[in-house]
Amino acid sequence: MSLIDKFERRAPWIGFPHLVLALVAGQTFFYLTGMLGLVDTSRLGLAMDLVHSGEWWRLVTFVFDPPVTHWALVAFGLYCFYMIGGAVEQEWGRAKLNLYLITGYLLTVTAAAIVPGSWVDNYFAGGALFLAFAYLNPNYVFYVFMILPVQVKYLALIAWVYFGYLFFTQGLPTKLMVLAATGNFLIFFAPTLWRDIRTGRRHMAGQAKRRSEQREATTAGPRHQCSVCTKNSDTHLEEDFRYSADDRCYCGEHRPKKPVAGESS
Secondary structure, three states: OOHHHHHHHHOHHHOOOOHHHHHHHHHHHHHHHHHOOOOOHHHOOEOHHHHHOOOOOHHHHHHHOOOOOOHHHHHHHHHHHHHHHHHHHHHHOHHHHHHHHHHHHHHHHHHHHHOOOOOEOOHHHHHHHHHHHHHHOOOOEEEEOOOEEEEHHHHHHHHHHHHHHHHHHOOHHHHHHHHHHHHHHHHHHHHHHHHHHHHHHHHHHHHHHHHHHHHHHHHHOOOOEOOOOOOEOOOOOOOOOEEOOOOOEEOOOOOOOOOOOOOOO
């Protein structure tokens, strides 16, 4: 049992219900109120220098900071987040999912504290949840643009490549956000990844051994082959091959009339 599983058993209080739904509802609320001009959404995001200036609520509200994009994309993104969260909760259980989200939150806040002047939102936390979903359900199919079926493992590969691109091309704040998201994933999945790698190596070694044995068997040729015709023990399984005193092999049709020494194959 991993340390995470042990902690989950010792801290059942962490399994408070409907966390993903609360995040979706909060982002929906602030998106609508921001669009109507009732709330200034610029006061939701996390910037540690502003927290130090007294805007402490940003430590909480940044998880509800809605994306700034078209309402249809927001609706689709929040639906996917809710669906993915529900699938991961079904696989893990409520407590472990909550622990995953809380760990991502703590890593994000830590990254923001390292660069106090940086602006932090919840984009990368959503990415970490997507990576978890893709690893647990690699063959799940998303319909890109509503028509193109793509297994989620390939979308996750694109996400990993994109994270790598951001890490190597962007500044320190973005690098830290990428590390927070991928670090969250690795904390929970490193033991499983290592086990899968070891199992995969054993599987590949077994396959290589079987292929080698097949090549050797093919190279060696048939065990018995008539010295007169082309019949052999591979193509004529029911044939009774016998050997003469001079070690020549004969099938039943071409066997010499004199008694043949040796035994049937």
